[in-house]
Amino acid sequence: MAAELTRDFDLREVGADYKYGFHDEENYNFKSGKGLTQEIVAQLSRMKNEPEWMLKFRLRALEIFLKKPMPTWGNTDLLNAIDFTNIHYFVRATEKQGRSWEEVPEGIKKTFDRLGIPEAERKFLAGVTAQYESEVVYHSIREDLAKQGVIFLDMDSGLREHEEIVRKHFGTVIPPADNKFAALNSAVWSGGSFVWVPAGVRVEIPLQAYFRINTENMGQFERTLIIAEPGSYVHYIEGCTAPVYSSDSLHSAVVELIAKPGAHIRYTTIQNWSKNVYNLVTKRALAHADAKVEWVDGNLGSKLTMKYPSIYLVGPRAHGEVLSVAFAGDGQHQDAGAKMIHAAPDTSSIIVSKSISKNTGRTSYRGLVKVYPGATSVKSSVRCDALLLDEEARSDTYPTMEIDEKQVTIEHEATVSKVGEEQLFYLMSRGLTQAEATTMIVNGFFEPFIKELPLEYAVELNRLIRLEMEGSVG
Amino acid sequence: MIKDLHVRVEDKEILNGVNLTIHPGEVHALMGRNGSGKSTLSYALMGHPRYVVTGGQILYKGKDLLQLPTDERARQGIYLAFQYPVSIPGVSVSNFLRAAVKARRGEEVPVKEFRKELRTHMGALGIKDDFLSRYVNDGFSGGEKKRLEILQMALIKPELAVLDETDSGLDIDALKTVAEGINAMTGPDRAVLLITHYQRILNYITPEFVHVMQDGQIALSGGGELAHELEARGYDWVTQELAPTGAV
Numbered sequence: 228m229a230a231e232l233t234r235d236f237d238l239r240e241v242g243a244d245y246k247y248g249f250h251d252e253e254n255y256n257f258k259s260g261k262g263l264t265q266e267i268v269a270q271l272s273r274m275k276n277e278p279e280w281m282l283k284f285r286l287r288a289l290e291i292f293l294k295k296p297m298p299t300w301g302n303t304d305l306l307n308a309i310d311f312t313n314i315h316y317f318v319r320a321t322e323k324q325g326r327s328w329e330e331v332p333e334g335i336k337k338t339f340d341r342l343g344i345p346e347a348e349r350k351f352l353a354g355v356t357a358q359y360e361s362e363v364v365y366h367s368i369r370e371d372l373a374k375q376g377v378i379f380l381d382m383d384s385g386l387r388e389h390e391e392i393v394r395k396h397f398g399t400v401i402p403p404a405d406n407k408f409a410a411l412n413s414a415v416w417s418g419g420s421f422v423w424v425p426a427g428v429r430v431e432i433p434l435q436a437y438f439r440i441n442t443e444n445m446g447q448f449e450r451t452l453i454i455a456e457p458g459s460y461v462h463y464i465e466g467c468t469a470p471v472y473s474s475d476s477l478h479s480a481v482v483e484l485i486a487k488p489g490a491h492i493r494y495t496t497i498q499n500w501s502k503n504v505y506n507l508v509t510k511r512a513l514a515h516a517d518a519k520v521e522w523v524d525g526n527l528g529s530k531l532t533m534k535y536p537s538i539y540l541v542g543p544r545a546h547g548e549v550l551s552v553a554f555a556g557d558g559q560h561q562d563a564g565a566k567m568i569h570a571a572p573d574t575s576s577i578i579v580s581k582s583i584s585k586n587t588g589r590t591s592y593r594g595l596v597k598v599y600p601g602a603t604s605v606k607s608s609v610r611c612d613a614l615l616l617d618e619e620a621r622s623d624t625y626p627t628m629e630i631d632e633k634q635v636t637i638e639h640e641a642t643v644s645k646v647g648e649e650q651l652f653y654l655m656s657r658g659l660t661q662a663e664a665t666t667m668i669v670n671g672f673f674e675p676f677i678k679e680l681p682l683e684y685a686v687e688l689n690r691l692i693r694l695e696m697e698g699s700v701g
Numbered sequence: 702m703i704k705d706l707h708v709r710v711e712d713k714e715i716l717n718g719v720n721l722t723i724h725p726g727e728v729h730a731l732m733g734r735n736g737s738g739k740s741t742l743s744y745a746l747m748g749h750p751r752y753v754v755t756g757g758q759i760l761y762k763g764k765d766l767l768q769l770p771t772d773e774r775a776r777q778g779i780y781l782a783f784q785y786p787v788s789i790p791g792v793s794v795s796n797f798l799r800a801a802v803k804a805r806r807g808e809e810v811p812v813k814e815f816r817k818e819l820r821t822h823m824g825a826l827g828i829k830d831d832f833l834s835r836y837v838n839d840g841f842s843g844g845e846k847k848r849l850e851i852l853q854m855a856l857i858k859p860e861l862a863v864l865d866e867t868d869s870g871l872d873i874d875a876l877k878t879v880a881e882g883i884n885a886m887t888g889p890d891r892a893v894l895l896i897t898h899y900q901r902i903l904n905y906i907t908p909e910f911v912h913v914m915q916d917g918q919i920a921l922s923g924g925g926e927l928a929h930e931l932e933a934r935g936y937d938w939v940t941q942e943l944a945p946t947g948a949v
Contacts, residue, residue: 648750649787656747656783657797657853658775658804667800671791671836 385421516542
């Protein structure tokens with residue numbers, strides 16, 4: 228009890244310093260009832276002092292969520308096991324407060340140890356502390372961004388401080404009616420990032436959520452909106468390779484990207500939720516004329532991930548790329564893929580999907596390439612490679628092509644392979660143990676993804692793959 | 702020492718009673734027609750899972766080699782230069798070499814020291830720098846693959862090197878370079894088993910012992926001069942000789 232009071236006090240201290248964050252003290256003691264009702268949504272919006280239009284947006288989304296049936300595709304067994312009445316929709320502060328380091332599962336702590344995660348970061352990742360203690364380090368980065376006129380805030384602050392920009396773009400790429408989980412997020416979203424890059428500005432360092440003072444960046448229903456004005460460039464990175472422990476079983480984010488003419492957005496995700504988590508995410512980008520959008524998406528954790536980053540190529544010569552990797556360990560299902568919608572002439576897209584299944588792990592590639600009539604001279608290439616590490620492991624591919632224009636170039640290639648006996652033998656004949664050899668093959672398989680990551684992420688990911696492989700073989 | 706070795710691949714017995722003894726410092730050449738069982742012997746020595754030993758034994762430094770998994774055999778000093786090295790996409794040659802050297806020596810080699818050693822051997826084998834950042838055997842020419850096998854051997858410093866048709870598919874210059882690489886690793890505490898189809902490489906490497914394999918057994922053994930005799934008279938001559946199973 229005493230410990231909890233102390234932590235409560237600490238949190239208030241942290242909150243008191245906030246310049247941008249919204250941290251009314253009563254938040255920490257707020258806990259919504261189970262299940263989701265209009266009252267809860269209204270209460271949430273009221274507590275955040277939101278404008279009327281946002282409240283309406285939420286309530287409309289709630290209605291859609293309640294009406295929409297569950298998806299009838301994908302891993303329906305796992306999906307139907309979600310109990311929506313058993314989720315607290317706005318509990319973060321209270322929940323964090325209630326968790327102590329002792330409550331963090333041993334397995335997670337051990338992994339932190341082996342990954343060499345610093346103490347402060349561990350507690351943050353495990354949800355023990357609300358804040359990543361790195362304000363000093365990142366202060367100068369934030370100042371540089373401000374000088375360039377870049378806005379980088381948590382979504383709640385973004386709404387408060389830049390309401391007009393938010394109102395103009397929020398929910399335009401992914402309307403609440405898009406799917407059941409987008410509707411749920413729209414009704415109860417909290418946290419996430421808001422990024423606005425002025426025309427012609429190049430943001431040279433990748434933006435990472437923990438540069439922000441506010442830490443509502445790993446929320447259950449986070450909401451991110453990135454707007455790149457004409458000719459600008461920004462690289463946003465979310466997640467980390469360390470396992471993120473969460474007692475919330477459902478995480479459903481919405482990420483909207485808008486690349487205006489000639490802009491370039493790269494969005495990198497490394498997701499490693501703990502293995503009790505449903506990670507059902509809607510990510511979509513609009514690419515206007517001559518714009519370029521890249522999703523670089525790595526999925527390692529969770530029980531079930533369903534995520535199909537999409538790019539709507541709406542202006543001529545827009546270019547989209549999705550590079551995704553998925554690792555499904557025992558009992559996990561990574562259902563990931565990509566969607567490319569070619570709605571303008573001379574647009575081009577590349578999809579590269581790589582997945583690995585271990586033990587009873589299962590990966591699915593689900594992809595769509597759509598070319599609308601009039602979108603002439605479209606080029607698209609899709610490549611999916613699946614690697615199976617065990618006899619029980621499973622991988623499926625569900626590619627869909629809807630091509631309503633003749634003058635297009637579409638390539639599709641898919642491979643499924645097992646870790647080759649000959650490759651293993653070759654490496655083992657050089658003295659590598661079976662586990663080391665398998666890890667090396669797996670790392671090599673992921674290399675096209677890893678080399679796209681900033682160095683520190685690449686190093687961590689390699690290490691993580693090694694950990695994932697340990698004990699699996701030999 | 703290999704004693705009465707029987708090896709089966711799938712349901713077919715390929716080796717039926719091979720006897721061969723190799724001492725430290727010796728260079729042996731194992732010759733024979735395609736399909737006579739030469740490569741099978743090399744895989745069995747290294748412990749390939751599809752090559753099932755159904756009888757006999759292999760003793761290495763007094764140990765029962767057949768009890769050891771492949772990686773342990775490698776760490777104990779046995780090296781196999783593959784006839785057809787496989788590619789490992791996404792794994793750079795330099796990472797692979799470091800891992801192999803670390804496994805053999807049992808400890809991380811300091812980067813600087815490793816680089817220096819690597820450069821020396823690469824120079825001797827005529828391997829360019831950009832080789833290191835390429836993926837292991839991925840898109841390599843035949844000659845590049847064989848050079849990489851020799852480069853690995855030079856770094857790993859095995860006590861028994863088994864070279865499976867390392868000479869095949871090489872032009873004369875590459876053959877010379879590779880042969881020099883092999884000669885450079887011979888020494889009083891190192892042994893070489895050179896498996897070859899042709900006598901060609903033996904112009905550059907002089908074995909003390911030559912064995913001829915036929916139908917899964919060693920049909921004939923002799924000194925270095927046997928290779929020349931084979932070159933002149935062909936493998937049919939061995940069949941006619943009907944020499945008893947040769948143990949050295």
